């Protein structure tokens with residue numbers, strides 16, 4: 001069975017919620033593990049080396065937050081070879097700006113993933129601390145479809 005790891009960081013719990021929703025939907029078809037980066041070490045992930053890594057980031061000052069970037073930089077140094085596939089998701093409160101989507105570049109620069117899904121998920125919060133704006137559920141559904149296609153390629 002395809003082994004999927006979802007890692008994320010959260011302050012107010014919204015990125016966790018999105019990661020868990022995505023994980024729950026993907027677990028119908030795949031073997032899914034979901035971890036907050038405070039619960040695991042990059043070594044754990046490097047040892048297990050999933051078939052696909054999904055990274056969830058909260059946007060802070062126009063960029064994925066510092067903690068997830070630090071985790072990814074450490075992970076990159078530990079992996080002997082890149083993970084085959086990766087996909088990305090974000091939570092944000094401002095109007096989406098393409099410059100927020102820096103995770104693919106970070107994953108490439110740190111040699112973490114060979115192929116990165118071009119479709120990503122961006123969930124907009126109604127307020128800084130959440131909850132998500134209404135009407136975001138369909139985005140999750142579309143993301144699941146796109147990621148499933150990407151995994152099966």
Ligand SMILES: Cc1cc2nc3c(=O)[nH]c(=O)nc-3n(C[C@H](O)[C@H](O)[C@H](O)COP(=O)(O)O)c2cc1C
Pocket residue numbers: 009010011012013014015016057058059060061062063091092093094095125127128129130
């Ligand atoms: C210091 C700070 C800076 C932020 N900067 C941005 C930003 O530049 N763009 C944006 O859309 N959201 C920004 N946010 C909102 C966060 O993205 C939002 O609170 C977060 O995604 C919620 O996720 P969490 O509940 O998992 O922590 C910022 C939040 C904080 C606390």
